Amino acid sequence: MVESNSSRSSTDRSAPEPIAVDVARAVVTDSLRGIPLDATHVTVSKTVVPPHGSTGWHYHVGPVLVLVAEGTLTHTFADGSTDTVGAGSCFVEPHGPENAHVGVNPAAVPLVLHAVYFLPDATSPLAVPVPAPN
Template sequence: MIVASPFATLLSPATALATPPVGASAVTLAKQTIDGMDYIVSELTIAPGGSTGWHTNEGELYGVVKAGTVNHFIVDCTQDGVHSAGDPITDPAGPDHVHTVRNLGNVPAVLDITYVDSAGAPTTDSAPNPGCPFE
């Protein structure tokens, strides 16, 4: 079992003001490369009051909430989804889809996530807070 954060990326001057995750950790459960694509399955846990930090996904993301509830916010600071245990969750790829996932509840939120990325690409890229009154 590999313990890593899918939100850990090297900071360049362009991302120096990126928002780091708070109370979020991930365990990589499986990784397979097929035909130049990485398929990475991770279990993400977000503590009450925690968040993934603002970021984008390099590739497609598919998942399911196993426990708790998460709130998904997009670049204009609006909430575009609330996902509870049993709900599927998806995120589009690319730099135009800046978002954060927050746990506004009082129990840990646990998600199983599959990332589909080009081989060797990071699963996420940190992004600065777009001006929202929350991280």
């Protein structure tokens, strides 16, 4: 079938092709268990933590898939344990007040994180601030 120019649809071959741009890539360093398959509210964000800056103590109301695009992230958890994750890695942050943590950028360059938040509803905050543990 031959189409005339006047009857071409939005899938016309002369229309511009969609453009996909990689924002960041990473290797999964942890299991992705804990990501709900039935999530209905998802938010994607980019966070830039300045040199020697901090996220402040907080927890998430749903699990968060985090990709470290640039820099190094040092996590400290309420139990005093820490872990360090470098650029090109991704992991899942668990949710709930029992998983309070702080993210610190120990370097003299910005830390860039991309995160996918799996939220229980449309009004859920991305993070809930909490005081630092004693």
